[in-house]
Amino acid sequence: MPKQKLKVQPLKRAYQPKYPSHSDPNPLLFPETRPYPFSQKMIDALGQAGFAGALLLSPLAASGQSDNGATKTNPFTIERTNLPYVPIYYGTGQPSRLSREDVIDFIHEVFVSEGLSPNRDTVFTAEGVSIPASSYDESCKIGFIWLDYYNFGAGMRKQSLYDWQVSSFKEEQLRERFVEIRKREYQQYARNPERFLNSLVDTRYRNRPIDHNYKQDLEEKLPQLNEQAASEQYFVQRTAAYEFAITLVRYQDEPSVERYYELLLRIDQEVEDPIERWICAKKTAKIASHLGRSVESLATALDEELQSILSTGSFDTFSERINRLTELLHLDHGNRYFGKHNEVNALLVEILNTQKYEDREAKCEDLALLLDEREVSLAEAHQLEQAANDGAYFIAPISYFDNRSIYQNSYNYNVPDSLSQELTALQAQMKAATTDEERNEFRAEIWECRNKINSLRREEATMKALRHLEAEVRQYIQWAKAQQGY
Amino acid sequence: MSDEIVESSLVFILQQAQETGAERLDITFFGGEPLLAKDKIYQIVDELDQRAAHLTRSYKLSTNGTLLTEQVMNELLSRRVFLSLSLDGSPETNDLYRKRAGGQGTAKRIEEAARLLLKHNPCASVTCVVTPATAGRVAPSVDYLYELGFRYISTTLDYSAEWSVEHFKALKSSYKQLAKWYEGKMLAEERFYLSFFDERIRTRTYKPLAAHERCHVAGKHFSIAPDGALYPCIQFVTTEGRPEFIIGHVNEGFDNACKQHIHQASEKEKPECNGCTLEARCSKWCSCINFASTGTIDQASPIACYNERILMEIVDKTADRLWKKRSNMFVHKHYNPDYPIIAHLEANL
Numbered sequence: 001m002p003k004q005k006l007k008v009q010p011l012k013r014a015y016q017p018k019y020p021s022h023s024d025p026n027p028l029l030f031p032e033t034r035p036y037p038f039s040q041k042m043i044d045a046l047g048q049a050g051f052a053g054a055l056l057l058s059p060l061a062a063s064g065q066s067d068n069g070a071t072k073t074n075p076f077t078i079e080r081t082n083l084p085y086v087p088i089y090y091g092t093g094q095p096s097r098l099s100r101e102d103v104i105d106f107i108h109e110v111f112v113s114e115g116l117s118p119n120r121d122t123v124f125t126a127e128g129v130s131i132p133a134s135s136y137d138e139s140c141k142i143g144f145i146w147l148d149y150y151n152f153g154a155g156m157r158k159q160s161l162y163d164w165q166v167s168s169f170k171e172e173q174l175r176e177r178f179v180e181i182r183k184r185e186y187q188q189y190a191r192n193p194e195r196f197l198n199s200l201v202d203t204r205y206r207n208r209p210i211d212h213n214y215k216q217d218l219e220e221k222l223p224q225l226n227e228q229a230a231s232e233q234y235f236v237q238r239t240a241a242y243e244f245a246i247t248l249v250r251y252q253d254e255p256s257v258e259r260y261y262e263l264l265l266r267i268d269q270e271v272e273d274p275i276e277r278w279i280c281a282k283k284t285a286k287i288a289s290h291l292g293r294s295v296e297s298l299a300t301a302l303d304e305e306l307q308s309i310l311s312t313g314s315f316d317t318f319s320e321r322i323n324r325l326t327e328l329l330h331l332d333h334g335n336r337y338f339g340k341h342n343e344v345n346a347l348l349v350e351i352l353n354t355q356k357y358e359d360r361e362a363k364c365e366d367l368a369l370l371l372d373e374r375e376v377s378l379a380e381a382h383q384l385e386q387a388a389n390d391g392a393y394f395i396a397p398i399s400y401f402d403n404r405s406i407y408q409n410s411y412n413y414n415v416p417d418s419l420s421q422e423l424t425a426l427q428a429q430m431k432a433a434t435t436d437e438e439r440n441e442f443r444a445e446i447w448e449c450r451n452k453i454n455s456l457r458r459e460e461a462t463m464k465a466l467r468h469l470e471a472e473v474r475q476y477i478q479w480a481k482a483q484q485g486y
Numbered sequence: 487m488s489d490e491i492v493e494s495s496l497v498f499i500l501q502q503a504q505e506t507g508a509e510r511l512d513i514t515f516f517g518g519e520p521l522l523a524k525d526k527i528y529q530i531v532d533e534l535d536q537r538a539a540h541l542t543r544s545y546k547l548s549t550n551g552t553l554l555t556e557q558v559m560n561e562l563l564s565r566r567v568f569l570s571l572s573l574d575g576s577p578e579t580n581d582l583y584r585k586r587a588g589g590q591g592t593a594k595r596i597e598e599a600a601r602l603l604l605k606h607n608p609c610a611s612v613t614c615v616v617t618p619a620t621a622g623r624v625a626p627s628v629d630y631l632y633e634l635g636f637r638y639i640s641t642t643l644d645y646s647a648e649w650s651v652e653h654f655k656a657l658k659s660s661y662k663q664l665a666k667w668y669e670g671k672m673l674a675e676e677r678f679y680l681s682f683f684d685e686r687i688r689t690r691t692y693k694p695l696a697a698h699e700r701c702h703v704a705g706k707h708f709s710i711a712p713d714g715a716l717y718p719c720i721q722f723v724t725t726e727g728r729p730e731f732i733i734g735h736v737n738e739g740f741d742n743a744c745k746q747h748i749h750q751a752s753e754k755e756k757p758e759c760n761g762c763t764l765e766a767r768c769s770k771w772c773s774c775i776n777f778a779s780t781g782t783i784d785q786a787s788p789i790a791c792y793n794e795r796i797l798m799e800i801v802d803k804t805a806d807r808l809w810k811k812r813s814n815m816f817v818h819k820h821y822n823p824d825y826p827i828i829a830h831l832e833a834n835l
Contacts, residue, residue, distance in 0.1 A: 005650070006649060006650065006651065006788035006789060006791075006792050007788050008756075008758040008785075008786045008787075008788050008791045009791065009795070010758075010759055010760060010761045010762035010763075010765075011762050011763050011764050011795050012762075013763065014763040014764055014798070014799065015798075015799040015802055015803065017690060017802035017803075017805060017806055018809065018810075019687075019690070019802075019805045019806055019809035019820075020691070020809070021691065022690070022692050022693045026821050027817050028817065028818075028821050028822055033812075033814075033817055034814050036814075036818050036822065036824075036825075036828055037814050037815065038828075038832070039832050041832065042828075042831070042832050
């Protein structure tokens, strides 16, 4: 068999190696890289040469070590985010935390200073993940996301009536919770009716006809009901009716929500069960908030939608349309985007202006996707951590609830001499002022001066926290680089 | 080489150094077998040490080892001549081609020379030439050389031989065996240099050589034949009957037009390589390889092309595995600029 002749053939597709090339960062700078493994003979020779020998070779030995003391572990795990968080509604003992305005630009610059080329506010999409990355370098697959109320999605909050990112309204849970609370109130009433009724004056009672009626009904009717169950049931039902009435009163003189008030009146006429009425009011409250506060285009579209719903003859159709509208509005469960985010708003208005419900469905899906891109669910956050551990991509979840986001406003702040002197002078001038007008002027100036000092004090405290965060971010980048293998 | 030519060569070399403002002089003695003329070598080195004392000098000699004795070794060491041995592998492999005039193999004698060489210089290098006949034995050959004590193993193909696709199939199989060998040694943190692998990894971990950094055929380098004729490189000295590659004579100086013509030809683009993804990493610019393979210097070598296409992938995959395992030796060998110094110090302990 004749031998095949060789010829030059350009290779169009070659194997793409993964080990670092000359254009990648030198792996010697990675924290994982160990120093040069000197042979035993060399170590013995160094030992004989003593300190001089060690000095001679120390630069060589050290050349495998990173000089930044970077960690071998990921400093931004889900555990460190302290998510999901437990909402705390009362109390003043909460620490001050860095805000997204403090953090995002600052950390973005840290990434840039590490030689990366991240883009701000990009939608990052991968398998099982669609999130708004605060800053992300696509080529190096590294970035971060600042997690706070603005982008918390499903599972980020514990003990919530509203499971964020679940669009349907949880009517059953709402009913159970309402009944449970009212039953507890009834127990209080039963123990001491006079005290309970008097306490109403300090809470819901406003000396309006509805308040008088409620108090009067409880005083008159409840003693007539001998059985506790019947008495309790009456209390719960009457309280639900009272609360619905409060809602009606609240909106009756508000011109901006006129159409919503008409909606409540229709509910009042058509729905017999007071708890059901109260739930309807709760469910539709979002309509009122958007009518009252939204941008004009959304308020107009909502108003037209309500007019159309109110013109419906059948109550069943009316209810169905109300349900559809509330479901649509509950897509933005946290009230963070409707009326605030241009792209989202435009699509919402477009949906409301679409006449046929069949045509609305596809657009609603688009809206849900658009909103999903703005939010991060707990599952997605876990996915980010998994992807980083697998070396696929690295988006550090930095959370508002992370303890590293806390800063301590220091009262030991050294006020600059100029401001301190200015404040003392203003205080003296105010003391010497002879008229109220003069005193008010100085008071305003003192207020402004104090604000300046507070602002500087906060700046110092936040900068301290940010510097700590910066060091952690740099460690994260080193860790990610080592995981990624470049 | 006659005494007259030796003298003319020394004068010519020193003139060239002066004219070009060179600060260092690298002299390599090639053959045939240069130790056949060992006295001439001693004489040339001694003369240059005297006459070119103002220049940094280095002397290298490539030998097959058959004439290397303790006495010769001492003479060369006293003159700081660095020896490189040509040994094609295990005795069976080596004796396929390297034979005495009487037909006997040279392997046994070379092995003795290798031990002698390594005794005096543990960093001595060995050159292993792979031919079509030995293509299937590369891995055992390299292992043999390693076991013999060599830690600097230069491997190259015989580009002047007639290679076929079938030979490359055998070579590919050899390279795969060699990849396992290389990986095992690296993971065991052994210190060694194997040009087949290390040079190719270097084409990725170091910037591609710019044109002015490459071997400058008919430029900074030249070779002097025994008759005093000047050639662009050692590979061309054997071009009997090819006067177009003679670029001058030590008595008459350079033929600048010829020199420039050859240099320009070596720098020519290779259209046959257009669109190749390995273009920046292969040795298509090496005139010696192209000449040995095609008889011209401006055509890329099909042998080198085939070899790079097969070997580069195997090398890259091996390097990827070592990187994935974070082989400490791999990282230092290929990314630590101090590695050559450390490895040299350790080898000499």
